[in-house]
Amino acid sequence: MKYFLYITGCDMNYSDAERIATVFNEHGFSLASSEGESDIIVAVACSVREKAVHKIYGKVEKWRKINKTRNQENKKTKIMVTGCVLPHDKKKLEEKVELVFEIKEIEKLRNFLQKISNFQFSISNKFSMTNDQYLSINPQYHSKYSVFVPIMTGCDNFCSYCAVPYTRGREVSRPQEEILEEIRSLVEAGYKEITLLGQNVNSYGKILNSQFSILNQISNHNDQNLKIETLKNSMEIENCKLKINNPFLTLLKQIDQLEGNYWVRFYANHPKDMSDELINFLVQSKHFCHYIHLPLQSGDDEILKKMNRHYTAKQYLDLVKKIRKKIPDVVLTTDIIVGFPGEDEKAFNNTVDVMKKSKFDMAFIAEYSTRSGTVASKLNDDVTHAEKERRKKYLNDEILAKSILENNKKMVDKKVRILLSGIDNKGFLKGKTAGLKDVKIPFVKTEHTTEIGDFIDVVITKAGSWGLEGKFQE
Numbered sequence: 151m152k153y154f155l156y157i158t159g160c161d162m163n164y165s166d167a168e169r170i171a172t173v174f175n176e177h178g179f180s181l182a183s184s185e186g187e188s189d190i191i192v193a194v195a196c197s198v199r200e201k202a203v204h205k206i207y208g209k210v211e212k213w214r215k216i217n218k219t220r221n222q223e224n225k226k227t228k229i230m231v232t233g234c235v236l237p238h239d240k241k242k243l244e245e246k247v248e249l250v251f252e253i254k255e256i257e258k259l260r261n262f263l264q265k266i267s268n269f270q271f272s273i274s275n276k277f278s279m280t281n282d283q284y285l286s287i288n289p290q291y292h293s294k295y296s297v298f299v300p301i302m303t304g305c306d307n308f309c310s311y312c313a314v315p316y317t318r319g320r321e322v323s324r325p326q327e328e329i330l331e332e333i334r335s336l337v338e339a340g341y342k343e344i345t346l347l348g349q350n351v352n353s354y355g356k357i358l359n360s361q362f363s364i365l366n367q368i369s370n371h372n373d374q375n376l377k378i379e380t381l382k383n384s385m386e387i388e389n390c391k392l393k394i395n396n397p398f399l400t401l402l403k404q405i406d407q408l409e410g411n412y413w414v415r416f417y418a419n420h421p422k423d424m425s426d427e428l429i430n431f432l433v434q435s436k437h438f439c440h441y442i443h444l445p446l447q448s449g450d451d452e453i454l455k456k457m458n459r460h461y462t463a464k465q466y467l468d469l470v471k472k473i474r475k476k477i478p479d480v481v482l483t484t485d486i487i488v489g490f491p492g493e494d495e496k497a498f499n500n501t502v503d504v505m506k507k508s509k510f511d512m513a514f515i516a517e518y519s520t521r522s523g524t525v526a527s528k529l530n531d532d533v534t535h536a537e538k539e540r541r542k543k544y545l546n547d548e549i550l551a552k553s554i555l556e557n558n559k560k561m562v563d564k565k566v567r568i569l570l571s572g573i574d575n576k577g578f579l580k581g582k583t584a585g586l587k588d589v590k591i592p593f594v595k596t597e598h599t600t601e602i603g604d605f606i607d608v609v610i611t612k613a614g615s616w617g618l619e620g621k622f623q624e
């Protein structure tokens with residue numbers, strides 16, 4: 151039997167898909183090369199914007215239509231949806247597909263597959279896990295040299311526009327030893343690029359899987375006093391731990407000590423949690439790239455307050471200044487939302503101002519769209535679609551393209567290390583720098599034997615807004 155994964159959204163969804171693939175493989179399924187030849191399709195959904203949700207509904211309808219043309223029940227493709235799904239979408243989708251499950255409920259997928267596949271497998275530790283431990287599943291990595299390693303999932307920040315706390319739930323972290331073990335074996339296997347993932351990596355270690363289970367259990371307890379007391383004790387233990395030990399920094403330091411030739415990045419960071427210790431660590435680390443993704447979202451204090459972001463434009467700019475001073479070659483990227491409710495011209499210009507001063511190397515700019523159930527969904531979505539588009543275009547064309555070009559020009563004639571990722575359709579070798587900048591190099595077959603996934607040193611010869619050109623170092 152065959153399965154197909156339709157993945158939308160962020161890197162976390164792609165990482166989750168690698169674990170879903172493992173569960174299918176355990177049950178004797180193989181990956182289909184197209185939707186049409188699959189027995190089961192799993193859509194890994196994203197709820198970050200209305201458009202992304204519509205995409206999933208559109209696909210589901212298309213698959214259902216194909217099923218209607220199939221006469222025999224056993225020829226029909228079973229459809230499932232997981233990933234970031236808001237509660238009201240879950241209800242609607244449940245009426246259309248065989249199974250909607252949260253990724254932490256991956257056990258539901260196992261049960262489903264067991265029933266339909268009659269596949270016999272021996273019980274191992276992997277199968278005795280509880281629902282919230284899905285991150286312990288060994289993933290089917292999508293690449294032989296580049297890999298995502300989730301270190302935590304969920305979020306407790308409740309930014310007012312964001313669906314994550316409602317779709318992925320509260321923060322849960324993987325045990326440090328488990329992460330270290332996975333990275334150790336990846337480095338030994340020759341992986342070169344490791345990306346630590348989490349909705350808010352700086353919160354790593356606040357709540358571990360095991361503690362989450364306890365909290366889950368006590369939340370179901372009937373005795374209110376016992377519940378509060380246990381919760382309090384648990385939090386006190388956590389607070390103590392945080393004071394003694396910064397779990398995220400400790401994890402990074404342990405990873406950095408692993409011997410090997412590899413790069414590590416991590417995201418996303420929350421500006422309010424970006425500590426001096428973390429910046430200092432990046433300055434002297436051996437393997438961590440000088441790359442920081444620092445979501446700004448807005449440069450206007452009123453809007454930031456409405457977004458529940460807990461920093462001001464000045465605090466953000468001070469942080470950028472500090473980072474650039476300590477790490478002069480840092481590559482700084484960000485996320486921005488334009489057209490948040492109440493964002494008038496003045497507020498938008500404040501974002502323009504912070505963007506100009508921050509000189510980002512990349513910005514992922516999104517037009518605000520209401521996500522139902524979030525706090526912001528109660529606000530009046532008062533910026534027109536056309537105006538959101540104009541603001542997005544302005545930031546992209548007038549600010550971002552210029553700041554990237556300015557930063558890229560400083561790299562000309564400099565030697566940089568890149569990780570090769572392939573050959574483009576014009577015959578150029580392509581790769582990325584430690585700061586995730588695209589570099590292409592004329593391919594000279596006789597002089598250099600290089601393979602995808604190799605590090606090579608090049609000299610930058612040309613700089614553009616959306617990429618660099620280089621040549622092999624003489």
Ligand code: SF4
Nearest residue numbers: 305308309312314349
């Ligand atoms: S930090 Fe804010 S934007 Fe990021 S996942 Fe958490 S709630 Fe969403």
